[in-house]
Amino acid sequence: MRASRMLSILTTLQARGRVTAPALAEACEVSVRTIYRDIDALAASGVPVYADRGAEGGYRLLDGYRVRLNGLSQSEAGALFLAGLPGPAAALGLDAAMIAAQNKLMAALPENLREDAGRMQERFHLDAPGWFGEAEDPKHLRAIAGAVLRGTLIRIRYQSWRAEKQRRVAPLGLVLKGGSWYLAGQVDGSVRTYRVARVLDCTALDDRFDRPAGFDLAAYWQAATLRLEAEMHPNVAVVRLSPFGVKLLDALSQPYVKARTQLEETTDADGWRIARVPVGKTSWHAAAELLRLGPEAEVLEPADLREKMAEMTQAMAARYRAVRKARRQHTLSQPTKQS
């Protein structure tokens, strides 16, 4: 009888934190004296059980002892600590919680696995923003995160690239992409993506919403990014490139564009090649990308883009030429007065 009772006491202490002897006596249907004897026996067996006398008293286990993790393999233990996003956790106000949780997790691991886990933790690092980027810390991230977890509606005032709008949104999930936070939110039955940094105001509502059955954030995000990246490059420019221009395009293009650029194998008499390059929706976007290639590229099609390139390059050349002439006349005349 006693043996199983002691197990029961241990389990109860692990699960409930602090329990009084009278409570344990009632649960086990024995006297309080017996419980005191059992607690003595547990302590003698090595279980770090502690007592608090007085009102608000009772028995409890040493913090940390309650946590015990066995049954993980070496790589499993290490993989757990590959995870760990100090930056995003801090952005969400969870840095202290994460540190505490990881400490407890570490303490719960057997000694041999603790070393493996620690090694993984100190030898891998995640730096979310790309080069020259910066981690965002949007004003309303925590409020939105809270609503995401609670499953309650929010009302946001949002600055889209066209205008300012107000929306009542069901926040389904948050995504961190290249250092920027995005909200996947449902409005009027469809799921949309909002850049959290562009949320001007956010009000948490008490109303709950029905989360769409089977909503898969990762799958939604993958589809959404493909769609948006395609939308940002709806057009294709036919461009004639010098050999150096080919290299420049490769060096200056992002993977999305690189992957979809079609370069002809054949060269013309001058050694130039034709390429079909995805470009932005407006002629300004498209022109900006292609202007970077300087005189090593010539836009052939579409005609309006070609015209735009011609206009812009004439204007640029004229500007530099005008200043050159003005400066040449200056050097021929008397020195200008300083003001």
Added chain:
Amino acid sequence: MRASRMLSILTTLQARGRVTAPALAEACEVSVRTIYRDIDALAASGVPVYADRGAEGGYRLLDGYRVRLNGLSQSEAGALFLAGLPGPAAALGLDAAMIAAQNKLMAALPENLREDAGRMQERFHLDAPGWFGEAEDPKHLRAIAGAVLRGTLIRIRYQSWRAEKQRRVAPLGLVLKGGSWYLAGQVDGSVRTYRVARVLDCTALDDRFDRPAGFDLAAYWQAATLRLEAEMHPNVAVVRLSPFGVKLLDALSQPYVKARTQLEETTDADGWRIARVPVGKTSWHAAAELLRLGPEAEVLEPADLREKMAEMTQAMAARYRAVRKARRQHTLSQPTKQS
């Protein structure tokens, strides 16, 4: 006596996996029969202990039961599952291990915390590459990761932007930045950064190395990125911008450049403003960035960059003008024959 023995048996089973009755009997200094009785009692108490008869037999606990996590707060449990990098874990060959570990961790959580943890897991997502970027899967990542964890040297053949080199490296840590993997490695006493995708060959050596005392990967990486980002923009261009040019610069620049661009408050007679913009080390890099602004910007200094801009814009304008003239002559003459 029996009660503490049963605790001991339980602890042993949790720690060791499978143990035979004779072994337990020896450890507890009782007869095998008594152990059989104790196991019966444990099972009766609800502990899921299982027996395998025959050679390679023994007692073990139900898998998963061995794992038990208490003592975490609600936010701690959630924060643990904010972590979780399926992409990088897969790249390192740890996806299966991570899934298994997280399942076990989840199973070890008390019921109420399991819901919180699951909610965090399904409502937050990390997409490491920035927009239009792609997740790398470098050929030698796993070999390098293995050496990082073992603390053994590697010999790599590396393609720097200048030439191909061979190095004997002490791999100290791996960093994932914006979807790309970097190795922090020690060579000849100093720590350097290598892009893992540019490693052409990697040979793991058996030699161990002394890890620099107190090496902090996160601190090293922060310093290294600041240094490299500064190195990539060693110069400053003085640029005159139209009102639209100011907006273009803001829209097209990355945060690093935006943060360090100095825009004068005053405008000249035409409404244009002077800006000091960090630019690349070569005139080509610098020119490529500024050409994107089209005729809305005019480079004033440095003189050589200005000269470069003048040359390039003359050349570009001439190219489009020449083709225009050629096409105008074509339209005035008889239609060209199709071949």
Added chain:
DNA sequence: GCCATACCTGACATCTCCTGTCAGGTATGG
């Protein structure tokens, strides 16, 4: 098919330990 190894069970004699009650002490917070 044999062997070694492991789990499994009942019976029995002997011995050890567990339990509840009672009384009185110490500690703590309201």
Added chain:
DNA sequence: CCATACCTGACAGGAGATGTCAGGTATGGC
């Protein structure tokens, strides 16, 4: 001061634990 909780020793009575022995079933390796 009071209520609540831990703490300890003494005692009578009762319950359960332990080791030995014999024989059965199951499993993998050779």
